[in-house]
Each structure stands twice: as structure tokens, then as C-alpha cells.
Amino acid sequence: MRVSQNLIPTLKEVPAEADTISHQLLLRAGMLRRVAAGIYTLLPLGYRVVEKIKQIVREEMNNAGGVELLLPIIQPAEIWHEAGRWDVYGHEMFRLQDRHERNFCLGPTHEEIITDLIRQEVKSYRQLPLLLYQIQNKYRDERRPRFGLMRGREFIMKDLYSFDRDESGLETSYQKMYNAYSRIFSRCGLSFRIVEADPGAIGGSDTHEFMVLADTGEAEIVFCSVCDYAANVEKAPCQPRTSPSAGEFKPLKLVSTPGVRTVQEVAAFLGVEPQVILKTLFYYADSELIAVLVRGDRAVNETKAKNLLGATQLEIASEAEITRQFKIPIGYAGPPGLKERAPVKIIADYEVKDLINAVAGANQPDHHYLNVNLGRDYEVDTLGDLRIAEEGDLCPKCGAPLHLKRGIEVGQIFKLGVKYSKALGATILDETGKEIPIIMGCYGIGITRTMAAAVEQRHDENGIIWPVSLAPYEAVVIPISHRDSLQVKFAEEIYQNLLAHGIDVIYDDRPERAGVKFKDADLIGYPVRLVVGNRAVSENLVEIKWRASGEIILKEKEEAINYLKNNLNKLRKGE
RNA sequence: CGGGGUGUGGCGCAGCUUGGCAGCGCGCUUGGUUUGGGACCAAGAGGCCGGGGGUUCAAAUCCCCCCACCCCGACCA
Numbered sequence A: 001m002r003v004s005q006n007l008i009p010t011l012k013e014v015p016a017e018a019d020t021i022s023h024q025l026l027l028r029a030g031m032l033r034r035v036a037a038g039i040y041t042l043l044p045l046g047y048r049v050v051e052k053i054k055q056i057v058r059e060e061m062n063n064a065g066g067v068e069l070l071l072p073i074i075q076p077a078e079i080w081h082e083a084g085r086w087d088v089y090g091h092e093m094f095r096l097q098d099r100h101e102r103n104f105c106l107g108p109t110h111e112e113i114i115t116d117l118i119r120q121e122v123k124s125y126r127q128l129p130l131l132l133y134q135i136q137n138k139y140r141d142e143r144r145p146r147f148g149l150m151r152g153r154e155f156i157m158k159d160l161y162s163f164d165r166d167e168s169g170l171e172t173s174y175q176k177m178y179n180a181y182s183r184i185f186s187r188c189g190l191s192f193r194i195v196e197a198d199p200g201a202i203g204g205s206d207t208h209e210f211m212v213l214a215d216t217g218e219a220e221i222v223f224c225s226v227c228d229y230a231a232n233v234e235k236a237p238c239q240p241r242t243s244p245s246a247g248e249f250k251p252l253k254l255v256s257t258p259g260v261r262t263v264q265e266v267a268a269f270l271g272v273e274p275q276v277i278l279k280t281l282f283y284y285a286d287s288e289l290i291a292v293l294v295r296g297d298r299a300v301n302e303t304k305a306k307n308l309l310g311a312t313q314l315e316i317a318s319e320a321e322i323t324r325q326f327k328i329p330i331g332y333a334g335p336p337g338l339k340e341r342a343p344v345k346i347i348a349d350y351e352v353k354d355l356i357n358a359v360a361g362a363n364q365p366d367h368h369y370l371n372v373n374l375g376r377d378y379e380v381d382t383l384g385d386l387r388i389a390e391e392g393d394l395c396p397k398c399g400a401p402l403h404l405k406r407g408i409e410v411g412q413i414f415k416l417g418v419k420y421s422k423a424l425g426a427t428i429l430d431e432t433g434k435e436i437p438i439i440m441g442c443y444g445i446g447i448t449r450t451m452a453a454a455v456e457q458r459h460d461e462n463g464i465i466w467p468v469s470l471a472p473y474e475a476v477v478i479p480i481s482h483r484d485s486l487q488v489k490f491a492e493e494i495y496q497n498l499l500a501h502g503i504d505v506i507y508d509d510r511p512e513r514a515g516v517k518f519k520d521a522d523l524i525g526y527p528v529r530l531v532v533g534n535r536a537v538s539e540n541l542v543e544i545k546w547r548a549s550g551e552i553i554l555k556e557k558e559e560a561i562n563y564l565k566n567n568l569n570k571l572r573k574g575e
Numbered sequence B: 001c002g003g004g005g006u007g008u009g010g011c012g013c014a015g016c017u018u019g020g021c022a023g024c025g026c027g028c029u030u031g032g033u034u035u036g037g038g039a040c041c042a043a044g045a046g047g048c049c050g051g052g053g054g055u056u057c058a059a060a061u062c063c064c065c066c067c068a069c070c071c072c073g074a075c076c077a
Helices: A021-028 A044-063 A077-083 A111-121 A167-187 A263-270 A302-309 A319-326 A419-424 A447-457 A485-500 A514-524 A534-539 A557-572
Strands: A032-036 A039-042 A074-076 A095-097 A103-106 A130-139 A154-164 A192-196 A207-213 A219-224 A230-232 A253-256 A278-285 A288-295 A314-316 A345-349 A358-361 A367-372 A382-384 A402-417 A427-429 A435-437 A439-446 A475-479 A505-507 A528-532 A541-546 A552-556
Touching: A021 A032, A021 A447, A039 A044, A044 A130, A044 A154, A044 A167, A044 A447, A074 A077, A077 A103, A077 A111, A077 A419, A111 A154, A111 A419, A111 A439, A154 A167, A154 A447, A167 A192, A167 A207, A167 A402, A167 A439, A192 A219, A192 A402, A207 A219, A207 A447, A263 A367, A278 A302, A278 A319, A278 A358, A288 A302, A302 A314, A302 A345, A302 A382, A402 A419, A402 A447, A419 A439, A439 A447, A475 A485, A475 A514, A485 A505, A485 A528, A485 A534, A485 A557, A514 A528, A528 A557, A534 A541, A541 A557, A552 A557
Parallel strands: A192 A230, A288 A345, A345 A382, A475 A505, A475 A528
Antiparallel strands: A032 A039, A074 A103, A095 A103, A130 A154, A154 A439, A192 A207, A207 A402, A219 A230, A219 A402, A253 A367, A278 A288, A278 A314, A358 A367, A402 A439, A427 A435, A528 A541, A541 A552
């Protein structure tokens, strides 16, 4: 490929629309353009990266026994109704009608469609196990698309669905995917961690997330400093880090705290530590009003709260709602006497039980209570693990301290069980002729997100540093002077030779000054740069520069080809 | 959805407070000089100032409505 024949519109300046480094660099490197919020065009170079990721995924899926197919983007409403998700999915689903006013959606995921296929075509345990996958666009009308490719409304995903006759079959399929995913992200040159996660709305039991470590990641994960435990903070169980203090209950005391509302303000005003304050937050769990109590220095883990309550939706109550329900300004709510003001279920984190003589809102403007005690001053409906794990919490496996990091979720694997096969009647006959539901699993990889994650993790001040396995081209050939016919001829030869030896190479034949081409090469992030200058013509020496290390090597023309063939071959398999 | 912000040639921005010829840098075109890290000089092309309505002799600028995009919070690959 010649640069002059391609469309590679690099930018010197950072477009105002981009805030995230991967978004900025993908735009600047001429790989990506926005069309609408969360909807992008992949330019030729960006598309090549996507294709390389797809190819790695494909190889590993096939190796694991997966079979590729293609499901439709446009899906009829009926099947979603049948599985009970047409209404559940809400605004996130792009919906449309055909000319007969029949309802359809753009597929946000494909469990329904593939289960429908399987229920029609698979009737016997003899046909299982099956691992079917596709690489396709998904459509989710996100409330807030952001960070370029990281969270789009249209994105490319690989989704595989496993169909087994029993739990042990599912376990085998799950393990195959677990291993395949590990290989995929290694081959993509990414530093990642596999964490336990919460199954969330998709349902099912076990689930793991594959997190690319990056400070800009949206997800928080904890991992053990000693053993191999790692989990999404939403999932990680928390031990109370308090110990039941033996202190005597002091008498409840009302104090004036004018204009003091937040935990920080209360702590400062009363001269106490945040951990003796009782934080009271209000939520709607499937439209039931809930108060959640945690220690003042903790954060509520909404996933855990949702699970504890068995709710499908949990939403924080608005300030207006709180005032309307309890007739008190926000910031002065506390558990003593709360239930008398409005019917509310109170759930509390385990640590709350150990809080002796706590500070809490007094349910009247500008006042707090001192010495609030569970059992004497208020009761809770349920105690449970409701807080978000933090740095220093203890590993649930081995008890060592946990560390906190941020990650980008590039893949997730689920054991679905019979949720969809039961709802849609996907059953088989076993050896005894008994009809049983198929056991399913689903396994997703965000292809375009993986691309963004790779940039997020691999860049420097000059641009992207692609691993060889993902680079749009493995090498770029640059003649220093486009007007020096000897250099151009030399560069042409090198280019043709590399091509002939199966190296994925692009030739920068633009009539530009060398500096422009160097800047572009760094920005785009080709792993290898070959420069043809005067020494090429006079001494037959080509300059080879590695983008990642900055290492520069001079080789004679013929030697250069072999050198690159050998080195690239090693790197293609992953770094 | 709630909160905050921004819309001015392809890109980055100034101008708006206090209404009076639509500007700057990059990019693009042409010519010349340059040529190993985003060159220089000269001459050009390119804009319904997001859209609609209003106020005014006069609106990028003031007022109202709408739209789009970005950022912060509740969901997800």
C-alpha cells in the first residue's frame, strides 16, 4: 500500500470533541471520525486494526471449537417479548417499525435470536455441545456514550454462545472460553486481569470480566497482593473492618448543626472522624423507597444493595423526592425516627452494627444526633454487605490486603444456565428420552473497545505504539527525499521486497519533507520504520527504527529483509 | 435522565461583556526558495457565525424557543 493512494488524514491538533487519550490519538492518526454521538466511521487504517483484532479472535474461537455464523442486526419484537426482555430493555434499545408497523429493534445482543435458532434446529443431546459465534455490530442507545470507541452506541462485538446438555458441559465450555480469552488479549499485546464480576441483568451464576489495566478505565477492580484473587469492586465481598467496640451507650443528644449537611461538613463541624458518622442514602428499588446506611467514610455499593433487595432496578432518589417524602432538607436524614416520617425500608452495611455512639441526621433541619445506637435508637430491616471494596480491604480468599486499580472491560464471560432456553423453550431429549432445557453460556469481546484499550495502554507523547499483532501496517518505508530518484528507487525496491516476503508494509511515497513523514509514522504507530537516505544510496544501508523501543539499527538491504522477517514473526504471535 | 459547558471556513481558536466591514494560526490551491523530525516567502480559494423567531436603523454579539456535541453522576462489551 502506498500512502498517496490511501486516505490517512492525520491531524496536528487535538480535536475539541476528544478528551480521552485513545479518542484523541485515533482521531489524530486518521483512523476514526465521528458521525454522531457514539457513532463512528472507521477510516482505512482504523479498519485494518479492527480486522486484525477480529482475526486473532477468530483464530482463537475456532481453536476452542467455536463455529462462526452471522445473525441479523434487525430483530423482530416478538422474540424479545417471548423472552420477556422487550420491555425490560427500555430506552437502551433502538426500536423501529417496518411499513406494516411491525416492531423491530437493532440487536443490542443476540441471546434471543440464537436461542430461537437453536430451539428449532437442535433436538437431541447428540448435537451438543455447540459453540456458535459471530462478529458483528451491536446497537445500544447508551444514556451517555463517551470516550470515543470506548462506549459507543454502535460497536463491534464478538459474541459466542455455548449450548450444553448439563452443568459439567457448561463448565468445560466456560473454561475453553476463559483460556481462549486469555490468549486473545495476550496476543493483542495487552496487560489485563481477569476478575470475578457481578452477573447483573443478564442473569446466570459465574461470570468473569477481562480488564485491560488503564488509569482511564471506567471500572474499578481489586486484586489480592498475595493470592490470585481479583474482582470487580461491585462484586468483591467486604468484611467489616470495624470490630464491635465494647463502649457503653451514651445518652442520645440533639445538637445544632446549622447549614452542615455533608459527611465532611459534619465531621469538621463536630470535630469527629467521618467513620463515626452514619451516612443515610435514599434509593428507589423497583419504586420501593429504601434507606441505605453505611459508615460515613464508605461508599454504597449499589450492585450489592440491588442484589440484597432482590430488585431489578435501583436508582438514587432525587433531592426533591427525599424532601417530599420526609419533609426534611437533604443532609439531615438519619435512622432514628425515620420510619415515622414515611414508610421506608432500612438496610445497613455490616459495619453499621459496630458503630457505637454514632453521629446521624436528626430528621429536622440544622440538627444532628450524637450517640446514636442501633437497637436502642433505631432498628434496621436487614444488615448486609453493602459497601464498595477499598484499597486495604482484606482478600476474601486469603485475608491479605487488596489493591485497587482501574480497568477497561474488554470481555466478559457468563454462565447463563437455562434462563433463555427455558423462556424460549430450547430443549433437547437426553438418552432416556426426557426433555431437558439446554444449558447456555455467553461470551463477549468488545472488538472496537479492545482497539481503544490498546491505544489507552500503549502510547507515548508522539502517538500510538501498536503491538505488531494489531498494527494497521507492520512497517513503513520512508525515503528521505522524494526528489532524489536514487533514494526513491531504493525505497521502491525495499518496499517491493518486503511485500514479496509477506511483510505488511506501507510505503510513504508522498512528496512531503521527511519530518512530516516521521511525525505521521510516530503518530500512527507503525511498529517498524525503514528510512532510506543518503547512506542507502552510497553504502546500501537502511535505517530500521523500532517504534516501541526507539532502537535504531542499520542493515544492508538484503539483510534488512531477513532481519525484519525473523523479528516480526516472533512479535506477530504476541508481545 | 439530572447537573455543567461548547457550537464562528476542513482542524484549533479569538471576536460576544459594551450591537457597527467576520478575524488569527494550522490545513488547502498556485508560484518560488528549501529538504533527516510537522520549512519559509508571496499570491489565492474557502464561512446563512448550529437552526428558527424576536428586539433594533443595524445582530456572531441582546432576548425567546429548538437542535447538536462534549464533560460529571445512575448502565454496560
